[in-house]
Amino acid sequence: MGIGPSTKETSLHHFQDPLLEVVSDDTDVDLMGIIIVGTPDDNVDKIRVGTRAAIMADCMRADGALISADGWGNSDVDFTNTCEQLGRRGICVAGLHFSGRTAQFVVTNDYLGNIIDTNKSEEGTETTVLGENNMTKLDCRKALVRLKMDMKKHDRGRGTE
């Protein structure tokens, strides 16, 4: 498990990224920046890098984080830990992940309720068709709505007038 053609994000994807477009077009939120974090091999490193990403968001005084992954399987260890580390710091989390039928989270926790499944294939599998299970604008809008609802419910008492 890792990154198959259907979830792969090409250089073109990052150049015309729907998540950034949807978030930056929404005047209800203040987008501070984009954190790029890798997915190491070693388990201790996996926990370390995701935790550092969550601490970075906390230092930025983020109310919420939108997280995405470009693969599944062992990278779920990174993904779910980062969600948990954000949540435990009081930062609302929503995001995008390919799950389908074959790629349900290999580990879970209490902070994954707002993760949208980007699966588009009928079989819910890694189809090896490039772009098939990519996030779309609609997926991104759903994730942002979930985040906004969550931030409304769990106000950190900052960032509001």
Next chain:
Amino acid sequence: MPEKTIDHGRLEIKCFHIDDVDFGEKNEVDTHGKLRVCKDMLQKLAEEKSEFIDHIDLQVIQPDDHDRFTNTIMDFIPISTKVLGAIGTGVTYTLTGVYFMLTGVDTEGIQAHEFGSSEGNLQEQVIFDRPSTPKTGDVIISFDVTMKAGMSEERRGCYAAHEVCDKFIQEFRNQMKHFNANDCTEKHVYHDVERPGRKKIVIIRQVAGQGAMYDMYLFPDEPSGAIGGKSIIDMGNMPVIVTPNEYRDGILRSMQ
């Protein structure tokens, strides 16, 4: 009363649409929609990286010509160049209507992929009009690298393929830098806007970081380029932060 915002920076992306792509006597691009590719430089590029690369082929794939074989698709790459400023600021020129498709295999027939190969019939192996893929009506320039045996499974082999493709694209970028700005077909201006009083959010992109075809490059010399980039693996996979304008200006080069 208008809402108070703070502007932290401005990026201008000017698009030049291309609708006539074919082979020609040299690599050239103009502002009237014409782009010509030439195979002359491929042998030299392969020789420069002869430790990793056996040979390179180039094909122009028109929109009605998708019923054909392709090796596994390593990347779709926009043709963009900085004209003013660093990535994320100033002015970028980019071409629309045409994209590079980097494909890779080695001399033993092993496809360059991580979990699952997209080799096969192009029309069945690509869903067009997705963020990762060109539009149905776009022309694809297939840059097909055959690596030395075993190199399609090694980071340095895969990087060499990206590097030679980047050098080829640079031929067009260097010409684009001299384009007349007024000839652009689209112009997009992006402001990095802070909205005081609104909920503060960050986007977190978890990206590949474990090895060959499971890597991500940041901070290349040119938008969506490979050369000059730093691998997230070599940076210990630690989080780095980029501005929205850096991100949309091609500060990431996908190596998965």
